[in-house]
Amino acid sequence: MEVTQSPSSSLFSPTILDMFRSIFAAKTVQIAVSYNIPDLLQDGPKSVAELAKATGTHEDSLYRLLRMLSTIGFVERLEEKRFAETPLSHSLCSNESNPLRSFVLWLFDHCWSSVGALAHSVKTGQPSFEYVHGMDIWQWNATHPEDQALFNQAMASFSRFDEQIVLTHDFSSARVVADIGGGYGVFLRAILKAHPMLKGILYDISPVIDEAKEYFAGEQLEARCQLLAGDFLVAIPTGADIYILKHVLHNWNDQDCIRILSNCRAAGGVGSRIFIVEQVLSFEKPLEDVFVSDMVMLMVLKGARERSADEYKTLLEAAGFMLKQVVPFNEMYSLIEGIAI
Numbered sequence: 001m002e003v004t005q006s007p008s009s010s011l012f013s014p015t016i017l018d019m020f021r022s023i024f025a026a027k028t029v030q031i032a033v034s035y036n037i038p039d040l041l042q043d044g045p046k047s048v049a050e051l052a053k054a055t056g057t058h059e060d061s062l063y064r065l066l067r068m069l070s071t072i073g074f075v076e077r078l079e080e081k082r083f084a085e086t087p088l089s090h091s092l093c094s095n096e097s098n099p100l101r102s103f104v105l106w107l108f109d110h111c112w113s114s115v116g117a118l119a120h121s122v123k124t125g126q127p128s129f130e131y132v133h134g135m136d137i138w139q140w141n142a143t144h145p146e147d148q149a150l151f152n153q154a155m156a157s158f159s160r161f162d163e164q165i166v167l168t169h170d171f172s173s174a175r176v177v178a179d180i181g182g183g184y185g186v187f188l189r190a191i192l193k194a195h196p197m198l199k200g201i202l203y204d205i206s207p208v209i210d211e212a213k214e215y216f217a218g219e220q221l222e223a224r225c226q227l228l229a230g231d232f233l234v235a236i237p238t239g240a241d242i243y244i245l246k247h248v249l250h251n252w253n254d255q256d257c258i259r260i261l262s263n264c265r266a267a268g269g270v271g272s273r274i275f276i277v278e279q280v281l282s283f284e285k286p287l288e289d290v291f292v293s294d295m296v297m298l299m300v301l302k303g304a305r306e307r308s309a310d311e312y313k314t315l316l317e318a319a320g321f322m323l324k325q326v327v328p329f330n331e332m333y334s335l336i337e338g339i340a341i
């Protein structure tokens with residue numbers, strides 16, 4: 001019998017097909033990572049039977065998942081039912097040098113149901129995360145330590161993309177740098193290592209600071225850095241001449257942003273500097289990643305959003321700062337620098 005294949009474009013446009021594929025790419029990669037497939041393939045190729053035994057999964061279904069994953073380069077199919085690692089799967093092994101693993105687990109697993117309920121956010125303006133989980137993400141993290149750790153590791157993974165600012169920016173006139181909402185302190189540790197004369201303050205909520213302590217102890221930075229717990233909506237530690245808010249303000253509505261910035265202004269006094277590190281919206285240069293991040297904000301927290309440089313200028317001025325400059329330092333992030341007046 002002669003089988004004629006109709007071109008796929010007659011059914012779906014290539015763009016719709018890409019969307020269809022990318023949903024399954026994200027989900028199947030997350031499942032493979034959850035079952036530690038990258039780790040299992042690290043010491044050599046394995047048969048599906050071996051992988052199914054090691055992961056406690058249904059052999060034929062795992063085979064179908066791996067076959068699909070081989071088409072996106074996540075694994076290599078050596079024989080019909082034998083698979084090897086690729087650079088992509090290797091990059092998601094559980095060792096610490098591959099931090100994007102936690103981001104894959106956080107967004108494609110923990111937040112998956114909130115992505116599914118995004119229509120709720122569009123209809124009501126309320127975060128779908130809260131609609132799905134019955135509480136906001138900070139309350140959820142406070143009552144679910146494992147998810148709190150996953151969230152903080154996912155955030156820390158992005159700090160590695162921001163480290164360029166550490167190498168390119170001039171910190172020579174500063175003595176003390178405070179990273180406010182600084183998470184595990186990946187960014188602050190990079191600044192302190194690159195600038196040995198500087199002292200640091202890491203400030204975050206207490207469960208995060210408790211976990212950050214072990215990272216600082218491991219790198220012998222304890223003597224140069226204070227790790228302080230508190231609520232930045234209430235007060236911010238004094239004594240720094242640069243206050244950093246990295247990926248913090250996009251989580252808050254305008255009123256709360258002005259509160260956080262005003263607290264930095266009160267803590268640092270006239271002449272202190274504020275470094276806001278965020279993605280910046282631009283009508284002239286619309287970057288897909290900024291809009292994707294803005295969707296994540298819409299989904300995750302009430303009032304959270306990405307903003308334009310003009311919007312950051314308005315927030316800074318409302319809190320007693322003057323905008324000094326907006327410096328894009330890689331294809332994703334900008335440094336918005338303000339001076340307290």
Ligand SMILES: C[S@@+](CC[C@H](N)C(=O)[O-])C[C@H]1O[C@@H](n2cnc3c(N)ncnc32)[C@H](O)[C@@H]1O
Nearest residue numbers: 155156181182183204205230231232233246247
């Ligand atoms: C999106 S994460 C960014 C973390 C870090 N700056 C980075 O770029 O990876 C936001 C941080 O704000 C902290 N945070 C949230 N609410 C806070 C509050 N009320 N006071 C202090 N820190 C808070 C979170 O614990 C988290 O570490």
